[in-house]
Amino acid sequence: MLLSEFRIRNFRSIIDSGWNKLSTDNITALIGQNESGKTSILESLCSFREGVISEDVLRSDITLPEVSCAYKPATDENFDLVDKSRLPEGIIEAIRKDNKLVLTRIWNMDLTNRLYLSGEKISEIFDRIENEEMKLTDTVIREIYRSRSECEEIRRQIKITQEDCILLRKESEKIAVRLSKLNKLSKRSKDTEKLELLKREIQNVNSGFNHINEKIRTGELHLTSLKEKLAQNEMVKEHGQQCLENMETFEYVKAEMEKAYKQLIEADDNHRLADENQRKAGRQGLKKARETVGKLQHRLNHLKNISGTCKRLVRNLVQGMNLAEAGQQANEEYISISRIFTREESGEEFLKCLPRHEFFEDFGSLLPNRIDLDDIYENNNRVEGFKAVRNFLIIAGLDPKFFRQSNNRILKQKIENLNNEVTVDFQEYWCQNIGKENKISINFDLEHYDISHPEKKGKPYLEFWIKDEHERLYPKQRSMGVRWFLSFYLELKAFARQNKNEKSILLIDEPGLSLHARAQEDVLKVFEDIREKVQIIYTTHSPHLIDHNKLYRLLAIERSRDKSEKSETIVFDASHFQSATSDTLSPVSALLGAGFMHQVSRNTVNVIVEDISTFYYMSSLYKLIDPESEIFFLPADGKAGVPVLINLMTGWGFDFSVLLFDNQNNRAMIEKIQLQLEGFNLSDSGTRLILAENFEGSEDLFSTLDFKKHIINKRLGIPETNSGYIHENNISRPLLASRFAQLVATGNFSVDLLDEETRQNIEKICRSVIKSFRIIKNKAR
Amino acid sequence: MAKQSGYRKHASKLFGGPHKTHDREIMESMRYAGLIQRALLPSDHQLKKLLDQYFILFMPKSIVSGDFYWITQKDRQTYIVVADCTGHGVPGALMSILGISFLNEIIKNGTSTTAGRILNKLREKVMEALNQTGNFNESKDGMDISLCIFNYDKSRMQFAGANNPVYIIRDNVIQETIPDKMPVGINAIHEEPFSSHEIDIFRNDVIYMFSDGFADQFGGPESRKFKYGPFRQLLLDIYKKDMDDQQLILRQTIEDWMGQNEQVDDILVMGFKIL
Structure with missing residues (x-):
């Protein structure tokens, strides 16, 4: 997966670079005058990957720096390092459809940052998820308030119904007494006419009695239903109340957390600035602040989970489920939803698949004349030329332990072979002749200190020299140009070899400044050689570091000429060079005259x-x-x-x-x-x-x-x-x-x-x- | 509601119903469009001036036509075009107006020197006007054309054809110049340059340029196409006759052939004699 486009906002002199496409053949050169913003582009791309910026990156207008990078996935890219089961549905499909993975990192004023998965279609997916959660919160809050007022109303209705039922029961009792009296009278009566009248009355009273009893039954049924409804609403109200409290506590803890985080950053800054006496106290403050942040973070996560489950529980209760069922379903639903990555979590997840961005500002570790093997074994990187020697051994494919080999014949033979291999490889790139017919070669050998170094006597060291046909000179006896190119060659080749299974992006600021024009062209050859494995983005002023047949590799960087704009950096791709100034394009013009x-x-x-x-x-x-x-x-x-x-x-x-x-x-x-x-x-x-x-x-x-x-x-x-x-x-x-x-x-x-x-x-x-x-x-x- | 129905009823009485009114308006517009299209074709006076002995059989399928002919003279050379635009009726007519306008621009104002290059240029204009880029869901319209450029001083003609050939009859022999098999418009796969053919011409040669309408007309006892073989034979039979007679015979023949069948496409045949 390689970087295909980038967009930088509010980063030093860059206000908004717009989306800029990089060359598809893995080599992109940034050209432009000094102070145009070329190095800022390299730095921003490096910061994007690492997430670290320094304060001087921030613009005075307090706009937040933001870098977006779009990567083109290889056709066989499966995103194996990403836990795809936790991605929202449609994310991988959207990336494949656009053939583009876009990530954005945005920094806050306190230099903290957040990285997230972006891109139009991806954002739509996350927006939809977030909107659904917000909609759920709104619904739940509405239901909580509704249940509160409904409880009151149901209680009122229960009271009225209960009173009605009492009155009806009293009436029923009265009628029952009357009916009993009438029955007795009818049994006693001998008068047929009177008996007939009594029977009719009994019939009427009986019907009224039945009617009242029916009304009592209906009332009691209604009362039961009201009580059930009240119980359900009471449950909604009770859990809703708890839900509201959780949400409020969440917001409160979040604010506390932000405060604590600021204090932690201040404590960290103070700890760095303080003198030795204050540092001890500062350390304690820092420890305390870290503990507070840790606890709050833990609480915040806990509250987030509780609120999420609670909201769903309330929703389920409103839908009429019983408490046990509602609780179980809410739990299951929240667990499955909380597993889904947020856009930030997705960003961090996809970051694992991205190539490394390596920023090379200088190739200062020049090959030394000699280095003690003990320093190599002990990884003593403070020793002069350590990095260059380490790179040399990586290219030679040699583990330092090899020098512990006791068989001198094998050692010598191996060293001779390696000298030849490295030299042949180096000579492919370094085309300059050193004032003679033949080209230079690089050699090293394993030696042991003699009596002239009594403190190290008998200890092994590696000795290097760069020789031509007649002269065998130590690296330090060669010109800076040769040593620089050698160091550059060692660094890049070692990097490519070390990362052969991993795609990387090299960001190189003005390579080969001290080199002769011919040697600068050799630098281009090294780029060409490693571009299959490593994507290279470099800045240059030199026409010799541009291939005149491949102008599409160039991005021209210049400061805005419009006085109304705030001296903003503008980027032109090769198809818009007609809009760039001739000063910006001077390497191209010079190239043609070269x-x-x-x-x-x-x-x-x-x-x-x-x-x-x-x-x-x-x-x-x-x-x-x-x-x-x-x-x-x-x-x-x-x-x-x-x-x-x-x-x-x-x-x-x-x-x-x-x-x-x-x-x-x-x-x-x-x-x-x-x-x-x-x-x-x-x-x-x-x-x-x-x-x-x-x-x-x-x-x-x-x-x-x-x-x-x-x-x-x-x-x-x-x-x-x-x-x-x-x-x-x-x-x-x-x-x-x-x-x-x-x-x-x-x-x-x-x-x-x-x-x-x-x-x-x-x-x-x-x-x-x-x-x-x-x-x-x-x-x- | 009642008011609306009453109004509609009243309108129907006045204008003979919504459909009839609409159709009548369309017919009137078409007739007027036909007049405009005919005005864009070369007048008899122009044709007479440049060709002397000629005939044109022009039988549009409807009021307006997708076939057109065009003639001009520049730098002592005579340019003659017979074209058949995609479709017939209104779409064909719109294309024919584009074609006439582009030909005027290319030949009268341009620097293109050969017949093939003129068709190349015409194709660019058609593709640009119809926004043809080779994508799906876009217009694939174009025109079939035969273009002849006569240089009487050198007794030579140049021909370029887009799907349409040219016939030259000399001493009872018909000579067909094969066109490029592609239209003036976007091609199926990619566009190739049109070829220019240089042909010697002689006195009394009779040249025929035509659209496919005549040969493709259905009719006869078996209701099949007239076809090019009989068309060529017919031309061989009549080429010595007076030009007006040739036109009459061709018209009569195709009308007889058509019988009760519907005319399938616009018909255009142009014949002229080298003097």
Whole structure:
């Protein structure tokens, strides 16, 4: 999994870098002037992984630093280190769908931080979970208040019903007495008429009696139901009350916890600042503060669990479950929910899968002349050159214990073999000759102190030297440049070897400052060699640390030119270089001029072209048409640079011609050149000025179809000229041109892949160039 | 509610019902669109001036047509186009208006020199106008075209075709120039450049440019397509006749062939004689 994009906010001079994509081939260079914010970007990426920042990172406007990193998972990435059973549903699917794992770390003013899983879809999942919990809290609180008022109401209803029942019972008793009397009377009566009347009355009273008894039964049933309802509501009320208390206590403890945490940080700071006498007391204060924080944290967790369960219990009671059932279900539900990671816990979990970010500021541990084996065995890293020697042994694949080997023959043989292996590997990268024909080699040997060191007599040590054909010199007798490169080589190779099973990201600040241009190019070779295993992001001012065919690897960093903005750092990717200043892009411009003296000579055919893009296109196209071509295209820095180059080339006495494209911008310059310089009149047959008529820019040499197919890689309608399309859509010309140059440089592109229109256009221009040179050469003869 | 029903009833009486009113409005718009489309086609005067002996059989399937023809002269060269846009009726007509407008822009104002490059340019314009990028769910419309550029000074013509060929009849022999098998518009997989064919022309050559409407018309006793073989034979039979007669014969033939069948597509055949 490699870092694919980053976004930095409120970190030193960076207010908001926006999302910036890193090169997909694992090497990204940050270019820009001093103080532009390049190192801040490296530091922020390092801090993101470690979580540690210093106070000077904080901005004066008290905005909180925030770094987001997006990683592209490998196709076979299974996130084995993540406990997937505890992730909310849909997280892994969302990461796979976006092919992106986004994590954000945000720091507080007290430099504490929180890391969390972010990204649009991921945030939606966590928001949904949090909203559900908040909704549950709202519902529960509402139910608690409802149950309180409902209890009162039920009690009132019970009272009324009970009173009604008492009255009805009294009435029933009265009727029963009356009925008994009537029954007695009817038994006694002999009068048939009177008896009939009595029977009718008994019947009426009986019916009333039954009616009242029925009402009493209904009342009693209602009373039972009311009592049951009251009991349920009482339960809700009682547990709800407890729930509310828990929630309030949770908030209170949380506030206490925050206070205690601040005190802990203060105690920690005081403990560091205090003098020796106060330190003892400070230590006690710190211990106490830590204990308080620990206890509060424990209590907070406990309260969180209780509140979570309690809320669910109340909800279940409201739904009509009995206490035992409601309690059991609440418990089970909360246990399963509390297992699910929060966005912060998920962040920490995914952090385990991320590559390490290693920040290399300097490679100061230079290879020493000698080092005692005892210091290596004891891991004595304060000894001079310890790290360099340790790296050397890692690269050699040698465990220090090997030197305890008693068989001298085996020891010597192994050392000789290793010397050869390390030297051969090193020589692949270090291409400079040390003033002689042969290259340098690195050697070490195992020696023992003799009598000249009586205190160490007989003890083993490793001795190093860097030798060429005739000289065998200790490292310290070599130049700083050689020693720096060696140290850099040892560090990076050792790092790559140590982490061969683990992806890592190296953040390197200005590598190779003290190196010769050629050696800086060797640094690039080391990067190329390890980039499969290690992703590299480095800052540089040097054109020699940039591959001119791979401009997509660059991010240009500069300070805002808008005075209304607060001197903010702005990042441009290669497709927006047209918006960066020429100062920021100076390594790129210098890079193109770097090969100048190697290429320009009296024997080559030198053609001045107006800009970098034209240089890329013409060099590549010409190579396609004539691979053996000796034509060297020389890029000016825009149209204003053309007359300067003409003067330089004339001054140095080189043969050259000038190729210009037929656009509005060039017309005034063409007029000027024709007027001011001899041999550049377009109407002369022997002119050195070649005008690419009907082509506004070098991109127009391609047919629209070829332009779409090979340059922009898009299928769409382009009714305007190719150069017009680039201009309209604000696309970086140098980036497109360098990509094409790179494609041609791979050797996988041939002229047959271009259509007839493009081929005719190129041939037309090439004919003009060759014609102009025949004239020049003829004149020279 | 009662008020609304009353109003609707009243409106139906006045305008002959909602559907009828709507249909009538559409028909009127179509007729007017047809007039505009015909106004964009070259006038008889223009054709007469540039071609002298010619005929055009133009039988749109409906009021407006997806087939169109176009002619212009620039730098002593005569450009003739016969095109068949995707669909017929209104969609085809909209495409044909785009086509005419783009051809005017490319040929009259542009610098494209060969027939193939003109079609390349036209395709770019169509793709841009219809936002065609090769994605799903986007318009795949385009046009089939035959484009001839005549240089009478050199007795040569250039031809580029997008699915539509051109026939030249000379001494009782019909010579077919095969077009590129792709439309002017987005292609199924990727776009290739259109080829330009250089052809010598001679006096009395008769050249035919056409859409697929004639050959694809269903009819006859077995209700099948007319097909290109009989179409070529028919042209061979009539090519020596007067141009107006040729048009009449072609019209009569296709109408007889069609019989009671419905016209399936717009029909356009253009013939002219090199003098």
